[in-house]
Amino acid sequence: MLHAVQAAFGHISEDAIRAVAKALNLSRAEVHGVVSFYHDFRDAPDPRPVIKLCRAEACQARGADALAASLPDQNRVVIETVYCLGLCSVGPNALVGDRPYARLDARKFAALVEQAH
Ligand code: FES
Structure with missing residues (x-):
């Protein structure tokens, strides 16, 4: 509900x-x-798009933390941490809405942020 x-x-x-x-x-x-x-729930509206970035072990080992840090303007989107999207072998991974994005690097992650707007 x-x-x-x-x-x-x-x-x-x-x-x-x-x-x-x-x-x-x-x-x-x-x-x-x-x-x-539960941090999925908000008590105030936030118009920024949400990108759920996996920071579980496999994605962390493939540079997930560096992806978040690579954004020049980190306030353009809400980056929420999730732990495993079930795509560990193709990480680092993120989820926008219901759509997963795999094999992210800094360039792809920046494009994902642009696309999310
Ligand atoms: S650790 Fe990121 S998808 Fe499993």
């Missing part, structure tokens, strides 16, 4: 927390606890 709210509105507002809590017969604190615990 929270994922659907986030997909529809880009964030989960206090009003949405109240409505979800009422619909599921939970306290607002319980729903707020879920929203604040």
Whole structure:
């Protein structure tokens, strides 16, 4: 339910927390606890595109950390860390929306950021 709210509105507002809590017969604190615990959920809108960059062992070994650092303007996108996209042999990898991107290098990652806008 929270994922659907986030997909529809880009964030989960206090009003949405109240409505979800009422619909599921939970306290607002319980729903707020879920929203604040999982970093996939936002409590405020952010218009920047999200790139989920894998930083698990295999992608880290292939330079995932350097990819994030290679961006000249790191505030153009939200780079979220994920741990393994199941594509370990072709890393470093990232996910934009539902689409995975493999074998990233600095040039491809910069192009991905441009494309995400
Ligand atoms: S470690 Fe990155 S996809 Fe598995």
